[in-house]
Amino acid sequence: MDLIVKNARLAGSQTPVDIGVTGGRITAIEQDLAAEGKVVDAGGCLVSPGFVETHIHLDKSCILDRCSSRRGDLEEAIAEVAKAKAGFTPDDVYARASRTVEKAIAQGTTHMRTHLEVDPGIGLRGLEGVLQVVEDYRWAIDIEICVFPQEGLLNNPGTDELMVKALESGAKTVGAAPYTDTDPHGQIDRVFEMARTFDADIDMHLDFGTDTSVLDVDYVCELATRHGWGGRTAVGHATKLSHVPFEKMQETASRMRDAGVALTVLPSTDLFLMGRDRDHAKTRGVTPAHLFLKQGVNCSLSTNNVLNPFTPFGDCSQLRMANLNANICHVGSAADMDECFNMVTERPAKLMNLKDYGIEVGNSADFVIIDNATPRAAVAELSPVLAAFKRGRRTLTRERARLHFPGCGCEE
Structure with missing residues (x-):
């Protein structure tokens, strides 16, 4: 596979899954996907269609x-x-x-x-x-x-x-x-x-x-x-x-x-x-x-x-x-x-009558990783998009904000 997104939480599901992408399309959605390829860890965050x-x-x-x-x-x-x-x-x-x-x-x-x-x-x-x-x-x-x-x-x-x-x-x-x-x-x-x-x-x-x-x-x-x-x-x-x-x-x-x-x-x-x-x-x-x-x-x-x-x-x-x-x-x-x-x-x-949209096997791998667990929480908290993919290619990376607590050694 070209890409495997690990620990992805889909809307309506409590159990994270792995999403496999080959040739720009979603080819697998399952737990503990056993395959080789570039790995991106969603960390339990919400993965949604773009x-x-x-x-x-x-x-x-x-x-x-x-x-x-x-x-x-x-x-x-x-x-x-x-x-x-x-x-x-x-x-x-x-x-x-x-x-x-x-x-x-x-x-x-x-x-x-x-x-x-x-x-x-x-x-x-x-x-x-x-x-x-x-x-x-x-x-x-x-x-x-x-x-x-x-x-x-x-x-x-x-x-x-x-x-x-x-x-x-x-x-x-x-x-x-x-x-x-x-x-x-x-x-x-x-x-x-x-x-x-x-x-x-x-x-x-x-x-x-x-x-x-x-x-x-x-x-x-x-x-x-x-x-x-x-x-x-x-x-x-x-x-x-x-x-x-x-x-x-x-x-x-x-x-x-x-x-x-x-x-x-x-x-x-x-x-x-x-x-x-x-x-x-x-x-x-x-x-x-x-x-x-x-x-x-x-x-x-x-x-x-x-x-x-x-x-x-x-x-x-x-x-x-x-x-x-x-x-x-x-x-x-x-x-x-x-x-x-x-x-x-x-x-x-x-x-828009899009025929190739959604996180389903066979569809184009167009999706985002959102820094929250559910759609309603993402709306309520205006959660940032951490990553975006178009036809399986990463198009965006956003780092999480870090708080620099006193004494943490990360002030600089």
């Missing part, structure tokens, strides 16, 4: 020094980034996206879906830069591109052609931002049409705001059912669903479950942008994903933006998103804490 990021924006990350944020709302963020995009070049996008991807790798992320903007202002320069990142970092992370119209589609001539070109040039998923168009349902119709033409999955920015009189997710569910796109359609943000009564939330969740429409909640961005219309009793604006899970909706948690006007912070830690979500949404039960971990691992893998 984290999965379903909703991040590599192309516009790390641009705080080019933008201002006075009001801190969605409209300002879109306008500020639109101005900054005029100066983007493929090399500039590559440099910033690489910086962000390296943060993600350092936090144990092994799969990613990045949402990427095209419009007449930026053209395909962002795509060109990110495509090179996809190729150059394949040794540590698989990155999928979702192309979408941040500044409108039907009301922004030339954007449609650019989205088609991006799908022809390497984007695998098509997205939307209907609230930026004068005809939101028209944009949704066109995106489903593109998806059918290119046999692409769909991942939309949707129902961002507080006005619950109209929910576009209802129309998305209708089209997903009509076109047989259940299990291939996801919506992100959906902050309006945090403002509806519980009965309405259950009704919408049931509709999403039946249509096979998944939900991605973006705790950091939604918390930062929501509640700007109030000077007191500010709303959190983060939809309680764990309640949608209980209705049968597949859900994920994700980072969204890093160091830009939409979210002026971020270290690309999916465990941090799980912990933040638990705090915001009053998650306390052991089962719900476990689900917070699942929403940054196996559930987003399902959302």
Whole structure:
């Protein structure tokens, strides 16, 4: 064997096992594995499939020094980034996206879906830069591109052609931002049409705001059912669903479950942008994903933006998103804490229809060693990732912190 990870504690198991890897794939999971190969001792720590990021924006990350944020709302963020995009070049996008991807790798992320903007202002320069990142970092992370119209589609001539070109040039998923168009349902119709033409999955920015009189997710569910796109359609943000009564939330969740429409909640961005219309009793604006899970909706948690006007912070830690979500949404039960971990691992893998994910014999050897014993403890304590592996190759090492007690002889 090429690699044997000893004393690995898997989720839901009390007894450590050994994981054998050959040719980049898991070939054995058993106690006291008798085989020769390079040995890594997990020391009884949790070994989990790598984290999965379903909703991040590599192309516009790390641009705080080019933008201002006075009001801190969605409209300002879109306008500020639109101005900054005029100066983007493929090399500039590559440099910033690489910086962000390296943060993600350092936090144990092994799969990613990045949402990427095209419009007449930026053209395909962002795509060109990110495509090179996809190729150059394949040794540590698989990155999928979702192309979408941040500044409108039907009301922004030339954007449609650019989205088609991006799908022809390497984007695998098509997205939307209907609230930026004068005809939101028209944009949704066109995106489903593109998806059918290119046999692409769909991942939309949707129902961002507080006005619950109209929910576009209802129309998305209708089209997903009509076109047989259940299990291939996801919506992100959906902050309006945090403002509806519980009965309405259950009704919408049931509709999403039946249509096979998944939900991605973006705790950091939604918390930062929501509640700007109030000077007191500010709303959190983060939809309680764990309640949608209980209705049968597949859900994920994700980072969204890093160091830009939409979210002026971020270290690309999916465990941090799980912990933040638990705090915001009053998650306390052991089962719900476990689900917070699942929403940054196996559930987003399902959302992205990854066929080779998970610690099972035959799957790609993409996993992390986390400095704790269980998923819920890892979420609660924000436990560091000590090591990461991609196709059986070690891609990350992090040393544990050491306390220098008086007299220990280790002060220097």
